[in-house]
Amino acid sequence: xxxxAHSDKRKSEIVKACRALxxxxxxxxxxxxxxxxxxxxxxxxxYNYFETKESIFLEIFREEYALWCADMENIIAKYKKLxxxxxxxxxxxxxxxxxTLLKLLSMNLYDLEENCSLYDLTLFxxxxxxxxxxxxxxxxxxFPAMTKVETNRFIYIFFPFMFGLYPxxxxxxxxxxxxxxxxxxxxxxTVYDFAYQAIYLLLNNKKGGGK
Numbered sequence: 167x168x169x170x171a172h173s174d175k176r177k178s179e180i181v182k183a184c185r186a187l188x189x190x191x192x193x194x195x196x197x198x199x200x201x202x203x204x205x206x207x208x209x210x211x212x213y214n215y216f217e218t219k220e221s222i223f224l225e226i227f228r229e230e231y232a233l234w235c236a237d238m239e240n241i242i243a244k245y246k247k248l249x250x251x252x253x254x255x256x257x258x259x260x261x262x263x264x265x266t267l268l269k270l271l272s273m274n275l276y277d278l279e280e281n282c283s284l285y286d287l288t289l290f291x292x293x294x295x296x297x298x299x300x301x302x303x304x305x306x307x308x309f310p311a312m313t314k315v316e317t318n319r320f321i322y323i324f325f326p327f328m329f330g331l332y333p334x335x336x337x338x339x340x341x342x343x344x345x346x347x348x349x350x351x352x353x354x355x356t357v358y359d360f361a362y363q364a365i366y367l368l369l370n371n372k373k374g375g376g377k
Contacts, residue, residue, distance in 0.1 A: 230267035
């Protein structure tokens with residue numbers, strides 16, 4: 167039991183170091199060597215806990231989905247009823263609070279899933295399924311009149327939509343300059359702005375959508 171706790175602590179240290187690097191470096195720049203320099207042990211030691219760099223990032227991804235699910239569960243715990251507007255505001259805010267989740271979705275998901283073990287990918291997909299189930303639970307709680315078809319329609323438009331949120335809300339200066347030069351009127355909106363609008367429109371296009 168003590169060895170398991172020690173192992174979890176070591177894994178947590180590695181994940182924390184990788185998170186810190188991801189805030190200032192892109193995925194391709196980060197190496198196991200770079201990660202080891204942010205921890206208390208050597209590069210070879212990291213392989214005792216994670217087979218690849220991608221496995222470490224998938225662990226971050228799993229944590230992000232778990233935190234997002236907890237935020238959504240808190241909505242259910244606090245509010246018995248919500249209008250479409252209030253629901254859209256609160257669900258959008260949960261995404262505004264998860265920039266790392268959105269960044270991983272938009273920038274690195276394909277590479278991570280292609281370069282990890284089936285075991286690690288399965289663990290990740292279980293957390294992803296939990297997120298799908300939690301969104302469905304939210305819809306059932308606050309919009310019980312929605313049919314299964316309407317619920318599925320919301321989920322399978324909303325989740326793919328999330329893939330594009332981060333780059334739209336976090337354009338680089340170079341991207342902004344290029345859009346200006348190309349004559350593109352790029353909207354200055356946050357993750358919250360984009361998410362709120364999408365959620366609100368999806369719910370008001372369903373049967374029985376409230377105000």
